[in-house]
Amino acid sequence: MDDEVEIIGESSSQPPCAGPTLCQLCDTNFENFSALQRQQHYEVHFESGSSKPPSSNSFRKPTIPKDLFKPRRFPMPQRKKPADEFWYPTLSRPPPDNCSPGLITLLKHALKKSHTKGHTRRAVLCCESATYNEVEAFDRRWGCGYRNFLMACAALMDQQIQSIYYALLDDPFPPGVRNLQRWIEAAWKEGYDPEGASDLKNQLVDTKKWIGTGELHTAFTSRGIPSQLVDFDLSKSEKGIQVLIDWIVHYFSPPNPIKQSTVTDALRGASPVIATDKMPLVLQFSGHSQTVVGYEISKNGDTNLLIFDPSSPPRTGMRRAAMAGPSSVVWEQSRTNQVLQSVMHPTSNGLSSKLKRPSSSSDLKQHKRAKSSGSDEEVIVVEDLNDARKNDERSGISSGQLQSFKLDPIDVVSHFRLSMSKLRRKQDYQILYFPMTDPWSIEERNKRKVVTSISGC
Numbered sequence: 001m002d003d004e005v006e007i008i009g010e011s012s013s014q015p016p017c018a019g020p021t022l023c024q025l026c027d028t029n030f031e032n033f034s035a036l037q038r039q040q041h042y043e044v045h046f047e048s049g050s051s052k053p054p055s056s057n058s059f060r061k062p063t064i065p066k067d068l069f070k071p072r073r074f075p076m077p078q079r080k081k082p083a084d085e086f087w088y089p090t091l092s093r094p095p096p097d098n099c100s101p102g103l104i105t106l107l108k109h110a111l112k113k114s115h116t117k118g119h120t121r122r123a124v125l126c127c128e129s130a131t132y133n134e135v136e137a138f139d140r141r142w143g144c145g146y147r148n149f150l151m152a153c154a155a156l157m158d159q160q161i162q163s164i165y166y167a168l169l170d171d172p173f174p175p176g177v178r179n180l181q182r183w184i185e186a187a188w189k190e191g192y193d194p195e196g197a198s199d200l201k202n203q204l205v206d207t208k209k210w211i212g213t214g215e216l217h218t219a220f221t222s223r224g225i226p227s228q229l230v231d232f233d234l235s236k237s238e239k240g241i242q243v244l245i246d247w248i249v250h251y252f253s254p255p256n257p258i259k260q261s262t263v264t265d266a267l268r269g270a271s272p273v274i275a276t277d278k279m280p281l282v283l284q285f286s287g288h289s290q291t292v293v294g295y296e297i298s299k300n301g302d303t304n305l306l307i308f309d310p311s312s313p314p315r316t317g318m319r320r321a322a323m324a325g326p327s328s329v330v331w332e333q334s335r336t337n338q339v340l341q342s343v344m345h346p347t348s349n350g351l352s353s354k355l356k357r358p359s360s361s362s363d364l365k366q367h368k369r370a371k372s373s374g375s376d377e378e379v380i381v382v383e384d385l386n387d388a389r390k391n392d393e394r395s396g397i398s399s400g401q402l403q404s405f406k407l408d409p410i411d412v413v414s415h416f417r418l419s420m421s422k423l424r425r426k427q428d429y430q431i432l433y434f435p436m437t438d439p440w441s442i443e444e445r446n447k448r449k450v451v452t453s454i455s456g457c
Contacts, residue, residue, distance in 0.1 A: 084136070086175045088154040089129045095323075098134040100314055102322035104275060104293060107306065107416055109326045111273040111296065113409035118299055120413070124252045125275040125294035125306065129158040134313040139177055144289050145211040146177040147310035148282045149219065151291045152434070155279050156225065161436045168223045168439060181205045184215055187222035192449045213284040213432040214451050221448050224439040229453035232429040237457040241423050245303045247456050249295055251433060252278050280308070282432040292431075296417065305418040314415060321405035332408045431456070 023038075087099045095101055105128050114120040131154040135143040153175040157166045173179050181204045188197040196214055204211075213229060220227045230247070237243045254276050281292040283305075291308040298304060314322070321329050430453065440448070 084138075084177045084179075086150060086153070086179075087131070088157045089131060090158055095131070098136050098313070100132040100134075100319045100322055101129075102325065103132050103308070103314065103318075103416075104128045104130050105326055106318070106322040106329070107293075107412065108273055108275050109329065109331075110407070110409040110412035113331050114413050115272045117409070119410060121272065121297040121299060121301070123273045123294060123296040123306070124249075124254070125273075126252065126278045126280045126292075127155055127159060128275045130155045130280050130291075130293055130308070132308045132314065133310060135310045139208070140311075142208045142210050143177060144310045145213075145216065145284075146180055148289050148291050149180055149216050150175055150177070151280060151308060151310075152216070152282060152432075156434065159277070159279070159436075161277065162438070164439055165225055168225055178205070180211075180219060181207070183219045183222065184211070187218050190222065190449075192222055193218040193451050194449075196451065212289060213282055213430050216282060216432055217451055220434075221440070221445055224441070224445060225434070226437045226440055227432055227434050229451070230431040230433065230456040231453045232431070232456045234427045234429070234457070239457070241420055243457040244423065244429055245295075245305075245420065247431070248281065248292060248305065249303060251281065252276060252294055279434045279436065283307070284430040284432070285426045285428065290418070293416070296413065302420050304420065305423070306413075306416045307418045308416070312415075317405050318407065318412060318415070321407060324403065324405070328404050330404045330406045332406060 085096045085099075087093075087095045089101050104125055108123075108125055108128070111120050111123040111125075115123075131151060133147045133150045133154070135147055139146060153169055156162075157169055159165070169175060173182070185202075185204050187193065188202060193214065196218060200209055200211075200215075217227050217229050232244045232247075234240050234244065239246075254274070275294075283290050283292050288311075290310070292305050293308055294306040296304045296306055313319075
């Protein structure tokens with residue numbers, strides 16, 4: 001067959017001096033051609049009767065015949081799903097990075113320092129087990145309502161007023177961002193909130209749809225957890241934003257009986273900053289929702305709300321300090337207070353003044369100060385102290401070191417403060433709160449399938 005050229009094979013290696021493999025008809029370089037491409041190249045020559053290189057238009061990458069190639073199915077690497085991990089304080093495992101327990105306790109101590117400095121008159125907080133929950137990368141633009149739900153669940157599952165709530169919220173599957181979508185869809189199928197189901201096209205699972213306090217109320221109702229919606233149309237109230245503030249203050253403020261039963265009760269009532277057993281609230285307004293964890297009365301008499309905003313996480317140092325406990329915090333003082341402290345208590349807490357302000361290189365070597373990585377907070381490492389050893393036994397820190405965090409109480413309070421001036425920017429608010437009554441029976445749930453609210457003004 002003088003007019004056919006067939007490539008049988010080629011050596012897997014060539015001598016170093018060998019030149020490039022060329023087409024025998026047009027000298028096209030075959031260096032990057034497969035055997036099948038070379039075969040087709042020659043066929044184009046013979047079909048056209050020309051020795052010129054085939055044009056780019058007539059030459060196409062060959063399609064591998066199916067009988068010569070069996071596609072191999074490689075398992076696609078599974079994309080790591082968002083953690084979406086629900087956590088509450090009584091769990092034995094450590095919290096995920098987007099959960100911050102201990103912030104209420106930290107905030108309480110910061111408010112006390114603020115009161116001492118004259119910035120805060122009085123403050124009342126919710127239960128100290130309330131845990132901050134931040135939106136993650138996958139729900140950053142739409143997850144605030146879900147995260148407020150998880151903060152409410154964490155508090156409800158860690159309280160002892162209605163311990164049965166835990167089982168109602170944990171079974172058949174625990175709270176979570178995606179699990180909440182399943183909860184709500186399941187409730188819709190049972191006839192809950194037909195108006196809300198219609199608004200969201202009866203589809204919520206695996207979507208990025210925003211939800212509000214109405215959907216949270218539906219989820220809790222379907223599980224038998226009593227909750228109540230309260231509407232505030234400030235345009236209809238002569239008191240304006242004050243009507244919302246007054247309602248929240250009344251909710252968090254503990255009862256004030258004329259006669260306290262014990263000395264402890266009397267002292268607790270006299271304290272300018274207290275934490276109660278109240279559950280946090282969910283505050284909804286146009287475009288966003290937040291969790292209200294208490295209130296503060298400032299030095300000028302204004303009442304500010306104290307909030308956990310899912311889209312505004314605490315700084316790393318603040319979170320670490322909250323998890324380590326209040327004893328790990330070194331609160332910043334004014335210059336005047338520092339001078340008075342050094343004069344009146346030069347060896348306060350067993351620490352010499354040299355420890356606070358090393359005066360020589362030897363002191364610096366003995367008592368090191370280092371900046372914590374990835375944080376603006378200052379980490380102080382104190383060596384060979386009896387107090388450190390005691391804390392080591394409690395917290396598991398290696399013997400001989402006590403990690404402390406230097407925080408400004410004013411900065412801590414400011415991070416959680418929502419002022420009246422900001423609240424005045426909106427006219428319509430809705431609150432979701434928990435009366436902490438006995439769980440609703442099936443009959444009581446059925447009566448509440450249509451979402452209703454009460455007016456707060």
